[in-house]
Amino acid sequence: MPRISIIIAESTCLIRKGLSAVIQKLGNVEILQSVSNKVELCDIVNRLKPDILIANSNMLDSDCEDLKKHFITANKMSLVLISEDKSIEDKYNADAFIHYKDNQSKILDVLEEIVNRKAEKKRTNKSNETLSSREQNILKHIALGLTNKEIADQLFISIHTVVTHRKNITQKLGIKSVSGLTVYAILNNLITMDEVK
Amino acid sequence: MKMADVIQMNYMLIPVIHRFGIELGFGDKTVDQVCEENEVDLNFFLQLVNAYHDQDYFPKEELQSIPVREIVAYLKMTHASYLNNTVTDIEQKIKSLELEGNEDKKYIALIRNFFEGYKSELTEHIMREEDVVFPYVLAVDEIIKSEQFTDKNKKVFESFSIEEYEEEHDDVEEKLMDLRTIMIKYVAPPANTNLYHSIIQDLFRLEEDLNYHSRIEDKVLIPKIILMEKSIKNLF
Structure with a gap:
């Protein structure tokens, strides 16, 4: 299963550390960073692109809407808000809420549900998608026996991009070898048998 | 242990013993007896079967011999x-x-x-x-x-x-x-x-x-x- 990445944004040291400790009890997650400074938050979230952002509502205040729009939809990130009282549930639109008075099992329940949902999404995204037209095009070139360098030159992209595409193709199809990919390409009419040397 | 029980535990071992020249039909003979009859090194046979059976098996001292x-x-x-x-x-x-x-x-x-x-x-x-x-x-x-x-x-x-x-x-x-x-x-x-x-x-x-x-x-x-x-x- 893919690991789920988390960023914690909370100015109070006690809560930040305490929450980290509780989250460690969930398997399959990693905390990328804990942020205590409001100003840095936007940058860090943008750079690290976590799957889940757990933030105190006072870290977001007026900017919250902005943050939601820009990061949360663009990065497909889930937002979990921490707060003292329940009234924020009406004020903000988050995927889940954690309250100061929640006990450990309540917090774990809330987070686990989100983590599972994320993990499920990640998995189906990776394995069930069919190839994009770009990937099909790359696959066609691979099947014709071109090297990464040759493909990059022909399509005017960097070798690095070709390698990334190849990785994704292999992951989606479950086929690693060039000759295996060639058979797939023929079966799916991306190339004809005569084109293969 | 009886040779028959070893095979019952893992049928993938059938071709393995065959490569040693051991044929099925050994009745209730033990691993020791079967190996002796077929002039197979018992220690090696055991290491092999264990390594076949258990992915994490790693013989240390036995290796030397x-x-x-x-x-x-x-x-x-x-x-x-x-x-x-x-x-x-x-x-x-x-x-x-x-x-x-x-x-x-x-x-x-x-x-x-x-x-x-x-x-x-x-x-x-x-x-x-x-x-x-x-x-x-x-x-x-x-x-x-x-x-x-x-x-x-x-x-x-x-x-x-x-x-x-x-x-x-x-x-x-x-x-x-x-x-x-x-x-x-x-x-x-x-x-x-x-x-x-x-x-x-x-x-x-x-x-x-x-x-x-x-x-x-x-x-x-x-x-x-x-x-x-x-x-x-x-x-x-």
Whole structure:
């Protein structure tokens, strides 16, 4: 299963550390960073692109809407808000809420549900998608026996991009070898048998 | 423990004991008795069966006492049985499927080509082991036993190192995995589904057996030779 990445944004040291400790009890997650400074938050979230952002509502205040729009939809990130009282549930639109008075099992329940949902999404995204037209095009070139360098030159992209595409193709199809990919390409009419040397 | 119980626990061991020259029908004889009758080194047999059975099994002290000759002879027998039996059988099945087919013929030809490509890769891999690695291993063994270099084994010893082998020992199974993925995920089965299914099952078994086989090479042979290389360096 893919690991789920988390960023914690909370100015109070006690809560930040305490929450980290509780989250460690969930398997399959990693905390990328804990942020205590409001100003840095936007940058860090943008750079690290976590799957889940757990933030105190006072870290977001007026900017919250902005943050939601820009990061949360663009990065497909889930937002979990921490707060003292329940009234924020009406004020903000988050995927889940954690309250100061929640006990450990309540917090774990809330987070686990989100983590599972994320993990499920990640998995189906990776394995069930069919190839994009770009990937099909790359696959066609691979099947014709071109090297990464040759493909990059022909399509005017960097070798690095070709390698990334190849990785994704292999992951989606479950086929690693060039000759295996060639058979797939023929079966799916991306190339004809005569084109293969 | 009774030999029959060992086999009941893991049927993949049937071809393994066959390679030792042990035939089924041993009744209630123990492993010890069967090995003695067939002149099989009991210690080696046990290490082998354990390594086959348990992925994480790693013999340490026992390793020292297994004769290198025995290991090499066994690995050679395994190679022969892959090339002469398992792989040829699968190839035959694919060919007969191709002969039967009409509209699926094109796809089966693809599969056959792919498998033939795999077969030559496997053959090449095996040949490299038999022509380079095993002679080297036997030379190391000879040097240790006689405690001296001869012109011949010195040349072999200096031409290669087991480290080289460890690095190049890539898994030949990749293509095999691809083939079964293609057959399972991307090809509509031909009219003779029974034969098609049995080919897929054969591929799974071959893959499993090859994995066992490489474990013996990686966990028994290589560590043993590394130790021997070290003691040769200390000797001279």
